[in-house]
Amino acid sequence: MDHLDKLESKSVYLLREAYAAFDKLCMLWSIGKDSTVLLWLARKAFYGHVPFPLVHIDTHYKIPEMIEYRDRLAMEYGLYMVYGENREALEARNTFPDGKVGRVECCRLLKTEALTNTLNGKWPRYRLNLTTGQYERDTNTDAYTGVIVGARSDEEGSRSKERYFSPRDKNNDWDLDDQPPEFWNQFKTDFAPGTHVRIHPLLDWTELNIWEYIERENIPTVSLYYDQGDGTRYRSLGCAPCTGPIRSTSKNPREIIEELRTGALSNIAERSGRAQDAEDGGGLETLRRDGYM
Amino acid sequence: MDELLNIVTVGHVDHGKSTVIGRLLADAGALPEGKLESIRENCRRNSKPFEYAFLLDALKNEQAQGITIDTARCFFKTDKRSYILIDAPGHIEFLKNMVTGASRAEAALLVIDASHGVEENTRRHGYFLSVLGIRQVAVLVNKMDLVDYREKVYRDICADCRAFLEKIGIVPASFIPVSGMEGDNIALRSDRMPWYRGDTVLEQIDRFQSVAEPEQLPLRLPVQGVYKFTGSGDSRRIIAGTLDSGILRAGDRIVFWPSGKKTSVKSLEVFNAPEPADFRAGQAAGFTMTEQIFVRRGEIACLESEPAPHVGVRVRANIFWLGRSAFRADRRYHFKCGTAKVEMTLEHIERIVNASNLSCQSRQYAEKNEAAECILRLDRPVAFDLAGDNDATSRFVIVDDYEIAGGGIITEALNEYDYDTRNIRWSGAGLSADERLRITGKRGLVVWMTGLSGSGKTTIAEEAELRLLSEGIPAFVLDGDKLRRGLCSDLGFSDADRAENIRRAAETAKLFRDAGAVCLVTLISPFRAARESARRIIGDEFLETYVKASLDACIARDPKKLYKKALAGEIRSFTGLDSPYEAPESPDLLLDTERWSEEECVEALVGAVRSRLGKDGKEVRG
Structure with missing residues (x-):
């Protein structure tokens, strides 16, 4: 087994454990490269099937190509595709692009709050009808008790402390100071009513591993990651108003791998194009404690 | 291709583990540009002296307390391979985090403060490394700058530490005199200790061996699930799980334990790739069977031609306890071994092992952060191996309510009943139903x-x-x-x-x-x-x-x-x-x-x- 085989086997093991432990399980799909690799790994673990819903939090400020790509893949793979949103904040225009709140507050409203209330089933969820290609209100309003997330520990400081199975309390809080022990191949699969567990199958993967795997498996990704001729590309995807491209001429996974291996990007943080991080005092910690994925 | 090795640093609180790692990352050129500067700047602003430890203690509340609360992992690369360095906390309060960090490692750096010598948690961590099954340990005698780089201090600590580690079956790979603060013998050889001719920390970690997956041991494939996605038009019934050890091929005669059901492997199943020749230890696998026998999660697939695992409801085990409430005989727990999960009770504690000085005492409960040798009784039979025969299938955790509260290794399979029949009075009528x-x-x-x-x-x-x-x-x-x-x-x-x-x-x-x-x-x-x-x-x-x-x-x-x-x-x-x-x-x-x-x-x-x-x-x- 090479290093990608090992990472793949570990992730598949974690996905299967999650599937066995949680009957109300879902996977967050941000449309980015990491959670798309995660989706691919789920198809590996379950032989082409994805036996749980994929949840996308739609801020309605995503780069349009991301949504198009999401729905195309969902139709092709036959996914139980669900999105949630903060309709109230959007209607009241309480957003950063509308100039009413700062970037971090905008993230809190459109992502964190929407996520919390989509996961617990309090706000409407919209499910893709695979026959019509249209979204309809999902009749399933159960709170998800297991949530699979594509966080990687090399992304940024606070993520390096995550567990593979990480509990969130009733308020969706992550109690960093009192995390459960996790050792050998055993994880926290028991949980009190009202709480849920986040599962992180990609914790051990690096940005380079992700691209190596995308290349090896030929996983379809959004073209925003590649230079389309103007010498820039996105390294991390988010909302259009707060995400900027980096200078790079990489046109495919192969060239991105080269770029990462030669260290051309080693002095630039992966999320440097994400403006909300800088505003949050240089880390995602505040957002993450509140349940930001 | 790229080899990856997990290394954990352990040791007593304040003996300088985070500083050693921070220094290693900085001197080996493994930090992103600006990271060091931003932390130096942060220290200046808060009028704190700069410490390399701050690199790892990246979180705000940790920097405030000045101790590592949780395990931090950092990625790092040498010419030889890639590493994940796991910084485990040394404070007794956070032993469960130390266990979490250490269990992922294939090798350990045990850090000892030269000015203090071997302390309680040095021993405790050593003991836990041994139970967790980490066999490669290098001892770093840190803060040599505080003892004027004297050889005798180093030698005395080495002798003390070696004697202790031998008792628990660990033979250290090396003893290295270092200073995390000054950078001596971390990535660069120090000229302040000419009496030391051994490896630097960087050289030592490159000498650690990657632990090979146990392909040569009998097949052990704990069943994670039986998948049949008929709703999506797929009629295959696939037994899914990861091989803890051994090799599996199509056509193999297999036995599931504890049920003892037998069948043959019809096909090896993978997604988006041709059927492989075999599955080997460490691989996530799936297969179909020639007969549709009823098997479920928790059983272990084994080869008929190889030694079978033990099956039983009573075991002797070495455990460590991390739970808030004590481990006691009058409570019910869950026992998780591989993918099996059954209810269990503590039958008897044979001795409590004081992990910090290896003395023993007898008492019928184990408190948080204690280790014990005990007898456990399971509600249903489970398949397992013994420690020493197979790491993965001899390890278990104990769940109290919703939390993993303890872990252990099975050292002996016991008979189901160990009662003393001499106490039963025989009468002409034989035993009553109650008796x-x-x-x-x-x-x-x-x-x-x-x-x-x-x-x-x-x-x-x-x-x-x-x-x-x-x-x-x-x-x-x-x-x-x-x-x-x-x-x-x-x-x-x-x-x-x-x-x-x-x-x-x-x-x-x-x-x-x-x-x-x-x-x-x-x-x-x-x-x-x-x-x-x-x-x-x-x-x-x-x-x-x-x-x-x-x-x-x-x-x-x-x-x-x-x-x-x-x-x-x-x-x-x-x-x-x-x-x-x-x-x-x-x-x-x-x-x-x-x-x-x-x-x-x-x-x-x-x-x-x-x-x-x-x-x-x-x-x-x-």
């Missing part, structure tokens, strides 16, 4: 299954028998046809002979029941009065089960071709045709085989038996 129950812990039951020929009595009974056995409940099918050929071979089918047949079956079933077994009697037993007499013979522990199917359905099924013969006039007095069947009016359990699948009927029957025996078929101990 027997107290010793065996097994309560018996007779399941009287009545129904037309071909209704499915024997099929359901035989599957239920296997399921009960695999849950550790002794079960036995007393089949009407078999009785007819043996014990009752002198009887015919007259009303009198049928009544006698039922009397003999009831008496026999009662003996099984008294011996502590669940006896599943499958007899057409068409007459209400005869079934009532059976109930009188057997007494309380009697479960009348009506296996229901209409006469038409039975004629259509006709598995033994008896209806065909009877309808052709070759058999006389055939129940349902020329002899009546009096269906039970209010059976204890009704299994409608025309409305329910075989699987559902078996599930309902096993469930009813469990609830009759007490919650979950739990053993009743006097």
